[in-house]
Amino acid sequence: MNDENINNNEDIIIEENEKVTEKTENIVENNDIQMENSEKKDKKIKNKAKKIKEKKTHQFRISFSEGYEKVQSNIWMLIITCVSAFLIMFLVAILVFFKNVEGPEKVLVPNVVGKQLEDALLEMQAKELYPKINLRYSDVPGNEGAILEQSPQAGAIVKGYSRVSLVVSRGVIVDKVDDYVGMNINDLQLKLQTLFAGQTKPLIVLGNPKYKPDLSDAGTILEQDPPAGTSISEPITVELVVSRGPNYENTRPPKVVGQSVNDLLQTITRSKVVFDIKSHMALDDEKLGTVVSQQTFDSEFVPNYSRVEIEMAMPDKPVNDNIYGIFETKLADYPYPVPMKLEAVPEEGNSYTIVSFTHPGGNVTIPYAVPKGTQLLLYVAEKVTARQIVN
Numbered sequence: 001m002n003d004e005n006i007n008n009n010e011d012i013i014i015e016e017n018e019k020v021t022e023k024t025e026n027i028v029e030n031n032d033i034q035m036e037n038s039e040k041k042d043k044k045i046k047n048k049a050k051k052i053k054e055k056k057t058h059q060f061r062i063s064f065s066e067g068y069e070k071v072q073s074n075i076w077m078l079i080i081t082c083v084s085a086f087l088i089m090f091l092v093a094i095l096v097f098f099k100n101v102e103g104p105e106k107v108l109v110p111n112v113v114g115k116q117l118e119d120a121l122l123e124m125q126a127k128e129l130y131p132k133i134n135l136r137y138s139d140v141p142g143n144e145g146a147i148l149e150q151s152p153q154a155g156a157i158v159k160g161y162s163r164v165s166l167v168v169s170r171g172v173i174v175d176k177v178d179d180y181v182g183m184n185i186n187d188l189q190l191k192l193q194t195l196f197a198g199q200t201k202p203l204i205v206l207g208n209p210k211y212k213p214d215l216s217d218a219g220t221i222l223e224q225d226p227p228a229g230t231s232i233s234e235p236i237t238v239e240l241v242v243s244r245g246p247n248y249e250n251t252r253p254p255k256v257v258g259q260s261v262n263d264l265l266q267t268i269t270r271s272k273v274v275f276d277i278k279s280h281m282a283l284d285d286e287k288l289g290t291v292v293s294q295q296t297f298d299s300e301f302v303p304n305y306s307r308v309e310i311e312m313a314m315p316d317k318p319v320n321d322n323i324y325g326i327f328e329t330k331l332a333d334y335p336y337p338v339p340m341k342l343e344a345v346p347e348e349g350n351s352y353t354i355v356s357f358t359h360p361g362g363n364v365t366i367p368y369a370v371p372k373g374t375q376l377l378l379y380v381a382e383k384v385t386a387r388q389i390v391n
Contacts (some may be wrong), residue, residue, distance in 0.1 A: 109152050181228075210240070216243045253273050257310075260289055261312075274360065280312075288319060329385070372391060
């Protein structure tokens with residue numbers, strides 16, 4: 001009985017295994033069928049995509065070809081369209097350019113000369129004009145900040161936002177008289193000329209100075225009127241008292257009879273008298289190129305820079321290639337002695353100074369002995385005032 005049951009169970013198990021096997025085979029077969037169907041479906045899709053691509057490519061080629069043919073058939077129309085568009089753009093650009101060049105409206109330049117800067121700026125602003133300001137000293141006291149000049153002139157027609165140049169007064173250069181005492185009058189004259197250069201009416205003018213002897217150097221200002229610190233409201237004249245120099249009063253005239261040209265030149269340099277020199281052709285008993293006579297005075301002393309007449313005997317022909325003579329010229333009379341020098345410029349070689357001295361002006365006479373062709377130059381305060389060529 002048990003054996004029979006066991007056999008039946010085994011048959012059942014075998015039968016179930018066979019069913020499982022059969023079911024598995026069916027699943028595998030179904031999977032194979034699905035895979036085959038999937039491959040066919042993929043292949044079908046790829047074929048369809050390929051056909052669509054080929055169709056679109058063919059359509060693109062056709063449309064490109066048709067478009068190219070249309071462009072070829074309408075090429076002139078395209079060119080005309082492009083040129084027309086360019087011309088329109090060009091004309092628009094030209095119109096914009098000339099519109100900008102035309103700029104703002106034109107305005108009338110107002111007259112602001114004589115007005116204060118603040119008022120002038122307000123008028124410029126109202127006209128939409130821009131000022132360009134330059135400062136300058138004035139010769140009219142009390143007009144600081146006033147407009148002296150303008151450019152363009154009043155009444156001119158200009159474009160809005162243009163620049164108008166305005167010259168504004170900085171006031172007068174000086175508003176009071178300085179202290180001139182102790183200064184040299186030449187330095188003061190130069191200072192005032194520089195200070196008021198370019199002005200039609202200088203605020204300070206020097207009167208004719210009065211000279212008197214003093215221990216200070218010649219030309220030193222001793223007194224002034226009006227005094228330092230005087231306010232200036234209009235052009236003013238300053239009167240000066242100037243020193244003639246120390247020991248101006250008297251000097252002892254030197255004895256020069258018998259002196260040669262070179263000796264006399266040294267005496268001229270050292271002494272405070274003025275020699276008025278005359279000459280004549282040397283006589284047989286006279287030494288060539290020497291002083292043969294001299295003016296005498298009753299007193300031992302004479303006023304400084306008094307004139308002393310002397311006579312010289314000169315040779316009638318060159319001596320040692322030197323020509324003897326008297327350099328003579330006429331100068332203005334100076335209020336006090338000024339520095340002078342006589343310089344020689346030979347045809348060959350360097351120039352040299354014959355003599356340096358001080359002289360009050362008027363007639364000037366100086367002896368010389370120089371080679372033929374030498375040019376003589378008289379300097380007064382470092383300026384050439386007379387010249388002569390020795391022949």
